[in-house]
Structures are given as C-alpha cells and as structure tokens.
Amino acid sequence: MxxxxxxxxxxxxxxxxxxxxxxxxxxxxxxxxxxxxxxxxxxxxxxxxxxYSKENIKVCGSSNQTNNLNPRIEKLYTSCRQLFSDGHNTNDVYRIWLFRGYRFISIFCDMKTVGEYSKERGWMVIQNRKNGVVNFDRGWNDYLHGFGFPDKEYWVGLYNLDALLHQNRVGTAEDNLALRIDMTDWDGVYGHTECNSFYTNPEKDDFRIISVGTCVGTPQIKFTISYMIGSRFSTFDHHSESRRPTECVRQQKGGWWFSQCRFSNLNGVYSSKREQMTKYRIFVRHWQKLNRNNTSLRYVSMKLQ
CATH class of the missing domain: 4.10.860 (DNA Excision Repair, Uvrb; Chain A)
Structure with a gap:
C-alpha cells in the first residue's frame, strides 16, 4: 500500500x-x-x-543495494553525460536513476572517451570484459537481470538496458542513444565502432535490435555490428532466433544478438593470450583483417551515451 x-x-x-x-x-x-x-x-x-531484491543486478550472488551506491551524488542523474556536465569527471561507479521502476542502478561511467558524434564525454558502460573472472556462459534469467561488477567484468542486464534506452523518451521526443564498442586483442591491436542511434524492442520481442543508425570507426567492426539489426537476444535456454542454426545454439556460449552464428558474440567465453579468435568464444568477424594473427580479444567494452 x-x-x-x-x-x-x-x-x-x-x-x-x-x-x-x-x-x-x-x-x-x-x-x-x-x-x-x-x-x-x-x-x-x-x-x-x-x-527488486530478486531483479537487481547480481554481484557474485548478492543484490546491488541502493544505499551502497556512491553517497556523494545527491541529484537524480539519468546519464553519465549529465554527471560529467556537473563536474564529475572521474571514471567511477555512479548512481543512475531509472524512470522505469523508479529506482537507482549502479553504472560505471567512462568520463575520458569523447563521443565521435556528440563531441562530449560521459558514457554508461553496459558490458565489460577484461580478465575472464566473471562467467558469461549463463542462461536467460541472468542476462535479463544482469551480473558481475560494474567496475570490473559486467553485464548490465536486459531489463536495465531497456530502461536506459527509454530514458530520453520520458516526456520528450529526443533521439536514441549512441552505442560505442571498444576492443583490444592480446597483441595490442585496437578496433572500435560508434553508432549514433541504438535501440531495441522490449522483452516481448526478445529485445530485438531495430536500429543502430550510422556507424563510424574501424571498418571491419562497424560492418559486423550492422549485421545485428533485426536480431533477437538469445541464450542456450531461450532460443527464438530462427536464423541461428541448432549447431550454433549448442556450441556458442553466453547470451547475444547472434543472428546467424558467424558475425559476432562479445559475451562469449573469455580467451587466453595464446588462443586465436573463434566464433565459439568472444568473437567479431573480420578481426583477421586487422591482425593477421587473428589473436583473441583481451578487452571489450560496450557503452551508451
């Protein structure tokens, strides 16, 4: 009541x-x-x-409690971009207010990267892979609610992603958020893409990607990401992507907008520096054109602005 x-x-x-x-x-x-x-x-x-104790981001099995989130911040910030504009220019975990559900979540804010479209700083990190300490080979429920550590390895959760993508649509008619993906392999080869209009459908359509807008950055990466348009999010126990062969469902790990199984999977199994890239682990197509050794990825980050 x-x-x-x-x-x-x-x-x-x-x-x-x-x-x-x-x-x-x-x-x-x-x-x-x-x-x-x-x-x-x-x-x-x-x-x-x-x-929301059962629905909030799971951090090694425990809920992410609101009263533990960055007590220095008193205003109701709905993005890292707002935080940066108010002088919070340190990479850190901050409280982000969600209009959907009227609650806070913890988000790692990248305050150093300048947007290629916005020319501004302040990115909300929604996925981070850096050392393999967090298991990303999980089922649908975990990918819905999120898991990991916002300042370490992390998946924000599809519910929270959906809420973040609707932040600008509450009482306004603003454009979609930009999506940026940065990646580096074990040889130090770097690639990135930034797309200016990322948007997904709600849960009833399995968070299908309906827009990425115009993408810039490393050509091999931006073309690969464009193939994700129209793909539904899928896991081993929640498979609704008709274009994804049964063999891929069995062999590819983690949850992702797989489409056909040969384009990307940034939530795949983490690889060591001695391994080459394979579509059954963290994978992005055409990486071999950037590094002829086709070395596996050491670092991947997805963020919104």
Whole structure:
C-alpha cells in the first residue's frame, strides 16, 4: 500500500517537474520541485530495495543495494553525460536513476572517451570484459537481470538496458542513444565502432535490435555490428532466433544478438593470450583483417551515451 502511494506521489511530482521545465510561463519553482522529487525518490528507492531484491543486478550472488551506491551524488542523474556536465569527471561507479521502476542502478561511467558524434564525454558502460573472472556462459534469467561488477567484468542486464534506452523518451521526443564498442586483442591491436542511434524492442520481442543508425570507426567492426539489426537476444535456454542454426545454439556460449552464428558474440567465453579468435568464444568477424594473427580479444567494452 505504501509503495502504491509513493508511486503516485512521485509520478505527480515528475509530471510537475517536466511541465515546469517545458513551459517557462508556468508558475512553478523548479528548484522546489526538484527538492521534493529528490526526497520522494530516496523513499521510493529504499522501498524498492526489497521489491527488486530478486531483479537487481547480481554481484557474485548478492543484490546491488541502493544505499551502497556512491553517497556523494545527491541529484537524480539519468546519464553519465549529465554527471560529467556537473563536474564529475572521474571514471567511477555512479548512481543512475531509472524512470522505469523508479529506482537507482549502479553504472560505471567512462568520463575520458569523447563521443565521435556528440563531441562530449560521459558514457554508461553496459558490458565489460577484461580478465575472464566473471562467467558469461549463463542462461536467460541472468542476462535479463544482469551480473558481475560494474567496475570490473559486467553485464548490465536486459531489463536495465531497456530502461536506459527509454530514458530520453520520458516526456520528450529526443533521439536514441549512441552505442560505442571498444576492443583490444592480446597483441595490442585496437578496433572500435560508434553508432549514433541504438535501440531495441522490449522483452516481448526478445529485445530485438531495430536500429543502430550510422556507424563510424574501424571498418571491419562497424560492418559486423550492422549485421545485428533485426536480431533477437538469445541464450542456450531461450532460443527464438530462427536464423541461428541448432549447431550454433549448442556450441556458442553466453547470451547475444547472434543472428546467424558467424558475425559476432562479445559475451562469449573469455580467451587466453595464446588462443586465436573463434566464433565459439568472444568473437567479431573480420578481426583477421586487422591482425593477421587473428589473436583473441583481451578487452571489450560496450557503452551508451
């Protein structure tokens, strides 16, 4: 009952805040509304800690508790870009407020990389592979809710990804977020791509990628990512991608927008520096054109702005 009351209270304040920002003639003190909103958000976030205890990002089997997230930040930031604009320019884990579910999640913010389209800093890291300490060979439920450590190896979770992709669509008609992917192999060869309009459908369509927009960066990488358009997210225990052969379902590990099994899988099994790249581990097509040794990837990161 208390949760329902708080939900409608905060919903009313959010509407009032959006109205005040969009209509300057409205007699509303935006600072007062922001302060009221912040107080209500703290109450709802604490209440939702128990509500989302089974759905929040799993960190080695335990829930990611709201009251442990970066107490220095008091404003309701909905992106790392906003944080950077307010002077938080250190790579770190920050609280990001989700309008969907009225709750916080912890996100690692890359404050050093400059967007090729935006020319600004502040990226929300949604996936990170760097040393293989976290197992990415998991089923559908884990990929829905997320797992790992935001400042180490990490998958944000499809529910949280869906909420992040809708942040700009709450009360606005802004464009989709940009997606950036950076990768480096064990020989030190680097590649990246940045696509300016990443968007997926909701869960009922298995988070199908419907847009990546225009992509720039390493040619071999950007062309590979473009093949993901139209693909549904799939795991070994949740396979709905008709274009993906049964053999790939059995042999490819992790969860990904596989499409046909020969383009990419950035959530595959982590490889050592002595291994070559294979589609049954972390894989991106045409890497051999960048490095003729076809060396396996040491580092992969996906981020949104």
């Amino acid at each position: 208390m949760g329902t009351v708080l939900f409608f209270m905060i919903y009313s304040v959010v509407l009032l805040y959006n109205t005040a920002n969009s209509n300057k003639s409205t007699i509303v003190d935006v600072d007062v509304v922001q302060e009221q909103l912040k107080k209500l958000v703290i109450q709802v976030a604490k209440l939702n800690t128990s509500m």
